[in-house]
Amino acid sequence: MDSQVMPREQLGVCAEGNLHSVYLMFNANDSVESDMRPCVANVAQYIYELADQYSDSAFNGFVAIGANYWDTLYPSARPEQLKPFPAMNKGTRDAPAIEYDLFVHIRCDRFDILHLVANEVNQMFEGLVELVDEERGFRFMDARDLTGFVDGTENPKGRSRQEVALIGEEDSRFKGGSYIHVQKFAHNLSKWNRLPVKKQEDVIGRTKADNIEYASADKPLTSHIKRVNLKDSEGKSMEILRQSMPYGSVKEQGLMFISTCRNSVNFEKMLESMVHGDSEGNHDHLMHFTQALTGSSFFAPSLDFMINA
Numbered sequence: 333m334d335s336q337v338m339p340r341e342q343l344g345v346c347a348e349g350n351l352h353s354v355y356l357m358f359n360a361n362d363s364v365e366s367d368m369r370p371c372v373a374n375v376a377q378y379i380y381e382l383a384d385q386y387s388d389s390a391f392n393g394f395v396a397i398g399a400n401y402w403d404t405l406y407p408s409a410r411p412e413q414l415k416p417f418p419a420m421n422k423g424t425r426d427a428p429a430i431e432y433d434l435f436v437h438i439r440c441d442r443f444d445i446l447h448l449v450a451n452e453v454n455q456m457f458e459g460l461v462e463l464v465d466e467e468r469g470f471r472f473m474d475a476r477d478l479t480g481f482v483d484g485t486e487n488p489k490g491r492s493r494q495e496v497a498l499i500g501e502e503d504s505r506f507k508g509g510s511y512i513h514v515q516k517f518a519h520n521l522s523k524w525n526r527l528p529v530k531k532q533e534d535v536i537g538r539t540k541a542d543n544i545e546y547a548s549a550d551k552p553l554t555s556h557i558k559r560v561n562l563k564d565s566e567g568k569s570m571e572i573l574r575q576s577m578p579y580g581s582v583k584e585q586g587l588m589f590i591s592t593c594r595n596s597v598n599f600e601k602m603l604e605s606m607v608h609g610d611s612e613g614n615h616d617h618l619m620h621f622t623q624a625l626t627g628s629s630f631f632a633p634s635l636d637f638m639i640n641a
């Protein structure tokens with residue numbers, strides 16, 4: 333493959349689901365950019381090569397640069413739609429912004445490998461960063477969120493994952509890169525579990541046990557599915573690729589929501605539709621049972637962009 337024509341994407345952006353994940357959020361020390369640039373490229377290359385070495389465990393991952401740190405690290409050019417997390421709030425529905433400089437996302441079907449790699453990555457960044465947050469994600473049952481509903485069913489499949497998640501010719505300098513939005517949601521599971529199953533299904537817009545989508549006419553305007561299934565002004569579906577996984581412990585648990593997309597608009601419109609709702613104020617009732625603790629905006633450039641920067 334000619335990297336001038338088709339830069340190599342970071343493999344975790346579009347990868348299929350895994351059993352385990354580790355999320356590392358770093359802030360950069362001051363004035364380390366000239367060391368940070370090669371280090372970020374080395375970490376991304378290391379993750380890329382491990383995908384071959386541990387292909388039987390489906391290892392993958394990516395490194396993403398925070399919207400507020402991008403210009404410091406790569407002052408010469410900025411992805412067209414890269415902007416801080418679109419924080420919003422309405423009533424008790426809160427989507428706060430908590431930004432980080434770097435996000436390392438690694439996933440694998442073997443947890444021991446992830447643990448090893450997470451330590452190695454942390455070591456590679458030594459002296460350049462502070463590790464500010466760390467979470468470990470896991471597959472729950474048959475790829476369900478901790479609410480008990482299958483998550484990821486309507487994600488783009490096959491080659492359309494690339495089509496949805498990766499920038500093409502529209503911003504040619506950043507071809508193969510992706511806009512990443514992350515929200516750590518903490519669920520109120522005792523409240524959720526008190527809700528009868530039929531009411532839970534109305535909140536999501538799908539059945540729980542067998543994961544069947546409600547018929548269009550039966551979908552409440554306040555259901556999650558209704559709120560996030562959006563069309564643009566030309567009637568085209570606005571899509572994102574979700575790479576979310578459950579995370580946490582008994583004390584605090586929920587969904588590490590991760591959106592990857594070739595634009596930053598689709599995610600923002602969906603979040604707006606969940607929090608603010610439609611013109612009649614029909615907002616997403618899922619928000620009554622979960623709370624966004626963070627909201628961060630990143631860009632995951634192609635591997636070749638980082639190596640050549």
Ligand code: HEM
Nearest residue numbers: 477481482483484485486517557560561587599602603622
């Ligand atoms: C669909 C759960 C947050 C966007 C779904 C589904 C579930 C779910 C169970 C149905 C199955 C599927 O198609 O995957 C959750 C939970 C969330 C959350 C538990 C947070 C606690 C979000 C956010 C967004 C979003 C923040 C975007 C801003 C979507 C989209 C779909 C979806 C685009 C597919 C809709 C369709 O085409 O039918 N989510 N979600 N979700 N969610 Fe979420």
